[in-house]
Amino acid sequence: MTYVTEEIKALVGVPGPRFTAPGPLGPDELRRFVQAVMEPDPVHWDEDAARASRYGEVVAPPLYVLHAASRRHPGTPDPLERLRTEPDWDGLDVQAGFGGLPPIDVPLKRVLNGGTEAEFFKLPALGATISAQSRYVDISDREGRSGPMVFARIETLYTDQDGERLARVVNTAIMR
Amino acid sequence: MSAHASTGRVFEDVALGDSLPEVVRGPMTSAHVMRWSAAIENWHRIHYDHPFAVEHDGLPGLLLNGTFKQHLLVQLMRGWLEPAGWLARIQMSFRGMDLVGDTLTAWGRVIQATERDGLGHVVCEIGIRNQRGEDGTTGEATGVLPLRDGPPVPYPFPGLPE
Numbered sequence: 001m002t003y004v005t006e007e008i009k010a011l012v013g014v015p016g017p018r019f020t021a022p023g024p025l026g027p028d029e030l031r032r033f034v035q036a037v038m039e040p041d042p043v044h045w046d047e048d049a050a051r052a053s054r055y056g057e058v059v060a061p062p063l064y065v066l067h068a069a070s071r072r073h074p075g076t077p078d079p080l081e082r083l084r085t086e087p088d089w090d091g092l093d094v095q096a097g098f099g100g101l102p103p104i105d106v107p108l109k110r111v112l113n114g115g116t117e118a119e120f121f122k123l124p125a126l127g128a129t130i131s132a133q134s135r136y137v138d139i140s141d142r143e144g145r146s147g148p149m150v151f152a153r154i155e156t157l158y159t160d161q162d163g164e165r166l167a168r169v170v171n172t173a174i175m176r
Numbered sequence: 177m178s179a180h181a182s183t184g185r186v187f188e189d190v191a192l193g194d195s196l197p198e199v200v201r202g203p204m205t206s207a208h209v210m211r212w213s214a215a216i217e218n219w220h221r222i223h224y225d226h227p228f229a230v231e232h233d234g235l236p237g238l239l240l241n242g243t244f245k246q247h248l249l250v251q252l253m254r255g256w257l258e259p260a261g262w263l264a265r266i267q268m269s270f271r272g273m274d275l276v277g278d279t280l281t282a283w284g285r286v287i288q289a290t291e292r293d294g295l296g297h298v299v300c301e302i303g304i305r306n307q308r309g310e311d312g313t314t315g316e317a318t319g320v321l322p323l324r325d326g327p328p329v330p331y332p333f334p335g336l337p338e
Contacts, residue, residue, distance in 0.1 A: 032215050033215050033216070035211075035215075036211045036212045036214070036215035036216075037212065037215070037244065037247045037251075038201060038208075038251075039247070039251060040251070040255070041251075041254065041255075041258070053259055054259065054328075054331045055331075061247060061250065061251075061254075062250055062254075062263065063246055063247050063250055066216075066243065066246075067215075067216040067217070067243075070217075071217055072217060079219070080219065088232060090220060090221050090222065090228070090232075090233065091219035091220045091221040091225075092218075092219075092220040092221075113242060113269075113270055114269065115267065115268060115269030115270070115315075116246060116267070116268055116269075117265070117266070117267040117268075118265065118266050118267075119264065119265045119335060119336070120262070120263055120264060120265075120266075120333065121332050121333050121334070121335060122331070122332035122333070164332065165332075172269075
């Protein structure tokens, strides 16, 4: 028996919606991020250090892209409103990990993070507007010790406002 | 004097089995986790709501964020490779949990070093160990370093050859 039907296989390769950050990467957002991630490299805040580096300007750390395009746009519904009717909600939007792709319709409840793979091309500069677009690159299933498991590999390509590639990230979601 | 001598590590400096300087963070408190969750706008309660994490999700405590650990491994690699080198690829998976109160030590070891098309390609085995000796996060990273008398690593980086 397989969970991965022809219909589910047809999802592979189809690009999802393109998400764009609410605005250009600002110095205060970058400062708070760099402090929270405890990043020691001054090219992320010091203009002189950045100018002397290959980057030439202040840049964000390479994996910053993961958090840019999923930020909430102003004036959009408050996700925490859900806690009014569902006080036991864990605060996690599981579908957010799927980059807006159509859900894989299988009768499995739990979604686990099966790992991350990233390739880096360029660091986002201060003022960059970051976009993200995802697609499934592989969907397969396997019989695990505790029952069937479905593995979905989701590729997200991050680009800046000039369409230059910043990073390519592949996440594996395990459904069981 | 070579082009990269004053600007960092080159391929010839690397030997198989070399250990990377460790990057240590911690003990990680709930304040660190709250600061991180707020910075990335992640409201998953298992990171900051202790009663929820323990009573509702049955966890042994507040969980350190996987996203924070991803960046820690990137810092480990870039701290060793830059300014002359470039972190081209990194892969990691989460096998175990780390909790508030834990100290994280990111480590790496060179397992492959080859010259390709005038650049040095270095593959490292990487991981994050907590003070209980558990390697909850493990993975592999590929860095590109210039040769001592070779051209600089191109930027933007075009990607690794297949």
